[in-house]
Amino acid sequence: MEPGFHTRMLAALHWAVDSIWLASEQVTSLRRLQILVTLGPEAGANTAFISTAPPAVLSVPPMSFVEYADLIQEGDVAIIFMGHDSMFPVKVQQGAQTQTRYGVIRHSTDLIGRRFGSKVTCSKGGWVYVLHPTPELWTLNLPHRTQILYTTDIANITMMLELKPGSVVCESGTGSGSLSHAILRTIAPTGRLYTVEFHQQRAEKAVEEFREHKVGHLVTVLNQDVCKDGFGVTGVADAVFLDIPSPWEAIGHAKSAIKRHGGRLCSFSPCIEQVQRTCAALAEHGFGEICTLEVLLRVFDVRSVSLGLPDFGPDDPLQAGPDAPGEGGAPGTPAANATVTCRTAVPPREMAGHTGYLTFATKSLV
Amino acid sequence: MANNGDDVTDAQFTIKEGDCVVLKRGDVFKAAQIQKKRKVIFEKQWFLLDNAVGELYGTTFEVASGGTLQPLKPKHNECSAEVKEAGTDNRNIVDDGRSQKLTRDDIETLKGQGLKGQEIVQQLVENSTTFRDKTEFAQEKYIKKKKKKYENIVTILKPSTRILAQMYHGREPGKICHLRYDSLAQMLTLANVHAGTKMIVFETCAGLVLGAVMERMGGHGSVIQMYPGGGPVNALLAGKLSLDAEGKGEAADEADGGPGDAPGAVPANPTAIGGEEGSPEAESMDTSPERPEKEREERDKRKEDKAQEKKVKMAEKRKKLSAAATLLQGRDADGLVIASRLHPCPVLLGLLKFVAPSRPFVVYCQYREPLIECYTKLREQGGAINLRLSETWLRHYQVLPNRTHPVLLMSGGGGYLLSGTTVMADASQPSGSQRTEEPSLKRKLAETEG
Numbered sequence: 183m184e185p186g187f188h189t190r191m192l193a194a195l196h197w198a199v200d201s202i203w204l205a206s207e208q209v210t211s212l213r214r215l216q217i218l219v220t221l222g223p224e225a226g227a228n229t230a231f232i233s234t235a236p237p238a239v240l241s242v243p244p245m246s247f248v249e250y251a252d253l254i255q256e257g258d259v260a261i262i263f264m265g266h267d268s269m270f271p272v273k274v275q276q277g278a279q280t281q282t283r284y285g286v287i288r289h290s291t292d293l294i295g296r297r298f299g300s301k302v303t304c305s306k307g308g309w310v311y312v313l314h315p316t317p318e319l320w321t322l323n324l325p326h327r328t329q330i331l332y333t334t335d336i337a338n339i340t341m342m343l344e345l346k347p348g349s350v351v352c353e354s355g356t357g358s359g360s361l362s363h364a365i366l367r368t369i370a371p372t373g374r375l376y377t378v379e380f381h382q383q384r385a386e387k388a389v390e391e392f393r394e395h396k397v398g399h400l401v402t403v404l405n406q407d408v409c410k411d412g413f414g415v416t417g418v419a420d421a422v423f424l425d426i427p428s429p430w431e432a433i434g435h436a437k438s439a440i441k442r443h444g445g446r447l448c449s450f451s452p453c454i455e456q457v458q459r460t461c462a463a464l465a466e467h468g469f470g471e472i473c474t475l476e477v478l479l480r481v482f483d484v485r486s487v488s489l490g491l492p493d494f495g496p497d498d499p500l501q502a503g504p505d506a507p508g509e510g511g512a513p514g515t516p517a518a519n520a521t522v523t524c525r526t527a528v529p530p531r532e533m534a535g536h537t538g539y540l541t542f543a544t545k546s547l548v
Numbered sequence: 549m550a551n552n553g554d555d556v557t558d559a560q561f562t563i564k565e566g567d568c569v570v571l572k573r574g575d576v577f578k579a580a581q582i583q584k585k586r587k588v589i590f591e592k593q594w595f596l597l598d599n600a601v602g603e604l605y606g607t608t609f610e611v612a613s614g615g616t617l618q619p620l621k622p623k624h625n626e627c628s629a630e631v632k633e634a635g636t637d638n639r640n641i642v643d644d645g646r647s648q649k650l651t652r653d654d655i656e657t658l659k660g661q662g663l664k665g666q667e668i669v670q671q672l673v674e675n676s677t678t679f680r681d682k683t684e685f686a687q688e689k690y691i692k693k694k695k696k697k698y699e700n701i702v703t704i705l706k707p708s709t710r711i712l713a714q715m716y717h718g719r720e721p722g723k724i725c726h727l728r729y730d731s732l733a734q735m736l737t738l739a740n741v742h743a744g745t746k747m748i749v750f751e752t753c754a755g756l757v758l759g760a761v762m763e764r765m766g767g768h769g770s771v772i773q774m775y776p777g778g779g780p781v782n783a784l785l786a787g788k789l790s791l792d793a794e795g796k797g798e799a800a801d802e803a804d805g806g807p808g809d810a811p812g813a814v815p816a817n818p819t820a821i822g823g824e825e826g827s828p829e830a831e832s833m834d835t836s837p838e839r840p841e842k843e844r845e846e847r848d849k850r851k852e853d854k855a856q857e858k859k860v861k862m863a864e865k866r867k868k869l870s871a872a873a874t875l876l877q878g879r880d881a882d883g884l885v886i887a888s889r890l891h892p893c894p895v896l897l898g899l900l901k902f903v904a905p906s907r908p909f910v911v912y913c914q915y916r917e918p919l920i921e922c923y924t925k926l927r928e929q930g931g932a933i934n935l936r937l938s939e940t941w942l943r944h945y946q947v948l949p950n951r952t953h954p955v956l957l958m959s960g961g962g963g964y965l966l967s968g969t970t971v972m973a974d975a976s977q978p979s980g981s982q983r984t985e986e987p988s989l990k991r992k993l994a995e996t997e998g
Contacts, residue, residue: 248742248743248744249744250744250745250882250904250907252880252904263933263934263969266934297905297906297972298905298906299904299905299906299907299969299970299971299972300905300971300972301971301972301974311933311971312906313906313969313971314906314907316740316908317740318737318738318740318908333734333737333738334734334940336737337730337733337734337736337737337738338730338733340733340736340737341709341710341713341729341732341733341736342710342733344708344709344710346763346764346766347742347743347764347765347766347767347768348766364737367740367742368742368764370742370743370744371743371744371768372766443558443561443604444561444606454945454947454952457945457947457952458947458949458952461947462949470606472947473944474944474945474947475942475943475944475945476942476943476945477730477940477941477942477943478940478941478943479938479939479940480938480939480940480941481936481937481938482916482937482938482939484920484923484924484937525920525921525924526920527916527919527920527937539945541947544606546604546605546606547561547604547606
């Protein structure tokens with residue numbers, strides 16, 4: 183089905199059934215998961231749920247990963263922010279409680295109806311901020327089912343694949359869905375993501391997560407081996423992303439998934455040998471503009487540092503300055519502990535030295 | 549599965565007259581507009597773009613004599629199926645400067661005869677006495693080097709943020725405050741720019757950042773551009789990044805749209821920024837879909853009636869301004885992106901108050917120290933958490949069989965970013981009671997000033 187058409191159909195029908203096939207490798211029988219999508223007054227205002235429960239009726243568009251909302255509602259995902267490296271996601275539920283080291287947060291009174299970005303005072307008097315989820319915050323908080331891609335790489339992948347609203351993207355593997363959420367944010371409201379994950383539990387978990395985050399209408403999860411069976415679509419993708427152990431085996435499938443007139447491809451590999459085989463396969467399949475790069479993130483700690491001044495004895499003119507603190511004695515007597523303070527940005531003692539190599543290429547009709 | 553490969557959709561991938569395109573040769577880019585009978589100078593050679601019309605984007609052309617472009621057929625993989633003869637090492641290769649039998653004059657003569665670049669390279673190889681003794685890798689390197697010099701090829705690409713950001717960084721980094729493309733990529737992601745948002749952009753990067761933000765919004769939502777001085781510099785860019793929704797093959801509600809780019813100016817809040825730039829001004833960009841062709845027609849019409857245009861423009865400007873002011877008044881923007889040559893601190897503190905709580909903001913600066921100051925001030929002032937001062941390093945790799953290594957030259961720096969998330973200003977009230985979001989009397993006064 184053509185993606186733009188799909189979205190418009192949804193809007194016109196107010197609900198549609200989208201099936202997600204989970205084809206297990208060992209089991210020959212196909213399990214079918216149904217996702218019902220109910221559209222509210224605006225596109226994006228929808229809930230998706232598995233099985234045959236009645237569609238929920240919504241008055242206010244809830245938060246979603248592709249649309250900001252002002253107020254916290256039941257069913258939302260919120261990020262509880264307690265400090266720079268200390269946050270976690272919660273599912274907001276009437277009557278529920280969340281324990282933090284500052285005390286308990288009562289969802290009904292502390293979260294529901296409050297504005298995202300509010301300060302919430304916990305029972306012990308401590309406080310936390312409650313934040314609207316974004317793909318970037320999700321990346322830092324998601325449950326790891328695999329090694330994940332982080333925001334630095336995701337940002338470059340997004341720009342170099344030229345993703346934008348309406349883009350159709352193929353991805354494999356889905357993994358923990360860190361990149362998937364970022365892609366969905368960028369391609370909404372009219373784009374589509376076809377993501378392939380050969381591990382059945384991971385595929386099912388991803389389906390559930392996309393539904394909870396209200397982006398189910400933009401994504402199709404396939405449980406199959408991309409190297410053997412491809413992406414399940416032909417000639418529809420503007421971009422393909424590969425994060426699998428042997429990407430060179432999927433280049434042919436990637437090529438056939440991309441639109442006839444062309445598109446972009448990216449492969450992420452930690453090892454240079456994988457990159458070499460991938461580049462060879464790309465050249466063989468006629469991809470152009472092949473380029474491999476690596477991006478490293480350096481985060482700085484902003485601090486005041488104090489540098490002591492040397493004590494050269496009583497005649498030191500350096501220490502006669504007015505900005506030498508700790509001068510208790512008479513002029514001429516050296517200040518034993520004079521210092522100069524400055525604000526600076528200190529690099530961390532350790533940082534990620536390598537995540538993976540990003541190889542980009544273009545398929546063109548020419 | 550519907551196949552979108554109809555000829556109908558090919559139209560948007562075809563080079564048309566009047567199109568803004570990007571020329572590429574090796575790693576060098578240049579922006580150009582397709583106009584009949586107009587000479588373009590690129591990489592020390594001039595040519596006419598007439599023949600490009602009707603070809604597909606991504607086509608590689610050879611520059612023939614007289615400056616005409618001839619489309620090249622897809623690469624015949626790895627040239628010369630001749631008998632490969634190669635040495636194993638360079639122990640017997642002596643550099644006496646006489647290995648090349650062709651003189652400079654000979655080469656000039658060959659060029660004068662209108663020989664194709666490929667043929668000249670072939671001649672050079674045949675007249676090199678040491679070529680056969682070179683290792684296979686050295687031979688490949690030799691050919692590659694000569695090809696670069698004598699093969700006059702150029703590829704024509706459709707503009708996109710990826711290409712324009714690389715082009716600007718390579719050609720005119722000063723105009724974009726040395727913002728390297730990986731830093732731009734970080735900004736777009738950290739600011740969570742996406743369809744349906746209301747973004748505030750303050751930039752002096754020739755419209756590169758604005759265009760990038762608009763491309764990511766795809767015509768859904770609004771962008772309020774703040775700018776110093778008399779008017780924004782959009783150097784074609786925002787217009788160039790036409791937001792084609794690709795592969796639709798039909799005019800859908802949200803099909804292709806170029807940004808409606810009508811600049812306006814309003815004194816936003818003089819207390820926000822001082823300096824010799826004058827007061828900052830705002831302009832609202834309605835990113836409502838509009839066909840690029842329609843824009844072109846409008847442009848032609850405008851030429852016919854300039855006086856009328858001026859009047860209309862002034863009215864338009866005023867309208868845009870009040871619209872922008874109204875948009876700002878809500879103080880509910882979904883994000884803030886700053887990249888300018890001004891000191892980021894007053895810009896950030898002046899604009900952050902227009903952003904709703906729990907929204908991301910990103911400030912770019914070529915230097916680290918001003919961002920340290922921003923960080924410190926924000927910490928004092930509050931209203932922002934999750935502050936992060938960062939930088940990215942970008943390294944390219946040469947990947948070839950048995951010759952894989954990092955590229956010898958890498959960028960020294962692509963600037964620094966300060967990012968964070970807004971939170972609700974401290975209401976010194978017990979929790980549980982909601983803060984009203986009405987601007988206080990003090991705020992209202994501040995707004996009416998200036």
